[in-house]
Amino acid sequence: MRILRVISSIDPTGGGPMEAARKVDTTLKHLGHHIELVCLDDPNANFISDYPVKAHALGPSKGSYQYNKKLTPWLDKNADSFDAVIIDGLWQYHSFGAWRSLAKKNVPYFIFTHGMLDPWFKKTYPLKHLKKWLYWPWAEYKVLRDAKAVLFTCEDEKILARQTFWLYRANEAVTAFGTADAPDRGAYLSKNFLETYPELNGKRLLLYLSRIHEKKGCDLLIKAFAKAAYQDVSLQLVIAGPDQTDWSPTLKILAEQQGISDRISWLGMLSGDIKWGAFYAAEAFCLPSHQENFGIVVAEALACGKPVLISNKVNIWREIESDKAGFVDDDTVEGTTRNINRWLALNPTSYADMSEKAKQCFAQRFHIRRAAERMIEIIKENNH
Template identity: 60%
Template sequence: MKILRVIPSIDLKAGGPISGARNIDSELIKNGHTVEVLCLDDPDAKKYALDYPATVHVLPGSKGHYRYNNHIVNWLKENASRFDAVIVNGLWQYHSFAVWRAVSNSGTPYFVFTHGMLDPWFKKAYPLKHLKKWFYWPWAEYRVLRDAKAVFFTSEEERIQSRKSFWLYRCNEVVTPYGTLPPPSEAEKLSSLFLEKHPELANKKIILFLSRIHEKKGCDILIEAFAQTASQNHNYHLVIAGPDQTGWVSELKILAMKLGISEQISWPGMLSGDIKWGAFYASVAYCLPSHQENFGIAVAEALACGKPVLISNKVNIWREIEADQSGFVDDDTVSGTVSNLNKLFALNDNDLETMKSNALKTFQGRFNISNAATELVNTIQGHLHH
């Protein structure tokens, strides 16, 4: 199959959608499919394109947060017929509406991954933004979803939640597996590599948060919950790793200082490659008390490294984690996070080992990208023949 992926940015700092897309694309190519990517990055994004597994077309000149770009519709009209299908990643920026404008009446079908962008949490958290979206919804994103061959949701929970944001809503919903690539296997070596870079963590039991540092992710909740449990557990150390997208880290550090746990928290910034995998392998558990998480690629990565995950029930794969007993799930509150941490601290060695092996099984059975790539192709082909 020949697939065109349209995504606003291929910069990994942009968060989950692009790392998921990269992983799926490398798997599709491995399976003999052709993938090309169209993005609206600045010209200097060509550097991200160099190590992308597929051919990347960068269309510079996008304006504002919406990334309006007057070249994209023409590019799509000229090129879409070369592909069997177009995949749109994400909503609320011009790329999705541009695909609808260029492709909806052509012979090339398009499919949409919403990536949690219809979650009703945004309506509660940003009511003014939601109002602005309502003005835009009926003539743009509503049509984008309505006319797509299928709209992909990466969990049953996401599908259910997505219906609650706008009463004007119609699309062909499909739940499709999602996930990540298996990690490199040299656990000891990678763990040592990470600890060499962060000698203060030697002999510590690490609780890892690895994601964008953003209010949606509940970092403040995690710090407060850790402060309540850390005094009885001096050997535990919190690592909060990830890009600081909104300049929140300085505030979080002040919070940690007020709570008297600055010494028990490290802030290594954004981690990637071997150092990132080393951080997972060096940890006892991964913690994400997020207020809204469509899938949580980093949760799947932690499971792939055999690490129990402590997550909130706003991470949309929480049902799978609970069913497989590969972590602990509670509310996205301080008390919910305290409860998750205390359950982890109370595990004996045997129970911890069982949970680690459950984590690995959850990854292999549910979130291994090779299953997701195969299923994606089958789903697209099934819709092409309708």
């Protein structure tokens, strides 16, 4: 099958959707499908040439909306050579620009919302939501309405999406989602990570690895860790990830106010072997998000056999809780503290059991091959 992916950007600093696209496209290619991608990035960006399938970069684009006049004509010319088009994400020009071309063609298109219709954004950013309402009826509503299917990564995300705009019509489908196997050189990668950051040797590491963003609950994590850190002087919180909103200085002040600035290591964005080394060197992974439609990093932690401490606003929390692959609680300081304390209370046998269940949870629910196969199933089911 010939599939085209349309996405605003494949810059890896953008987080989960970009990482998911890379992993799924690699897997689809290995399964024998022909995959290409069109994005609105600058073609000279180094991550364009690194992409695993042919990437057509039409940028640079304009403003935060990423307007690009080249997209619709490019699709007018090229889309007919594909069996299906996958659009990733909303609220930037790529989705509306793709609709302008594809709505008048026979090529079916499918759209991943990636949690962008979650009502959390409506409650947290009411002014931005009002701005989106002005845009919704004549653009994004039509993008969803005319898609062969709107793809959600779990039932929770699908149900929540219906609550954001009263004018909503979509052929909804739930697909598996996930990531590839973790590298099997865990001991080597952990050793390499600790050699890179020798100050972490001998520490019990609690890892946060994601974007530094308000919705991720980083402030909750710092306050909760301050309440639990007294239990073991070797406990160290590792915060790793890109900071696109310049929130880190405020968080570091918070850490000082909580008296734990020396108990937190800020490593910036990690990738490749160093990222995997961080997972393997950690005892547990924590993501107390206020909103998370899936959380690729949660699946990556599970793949490494790490118990995950997540909020019940991470939409795969039911699966984690059911499989006993970690601990789930509210997206509050109190809930995050309870999660940390439950992890610290595990004896060696209980920890080993939870670690094994984390691996099983990943293999059964979140392996990328199943996600790729399910995507093909949905395309075939709706390609009439």
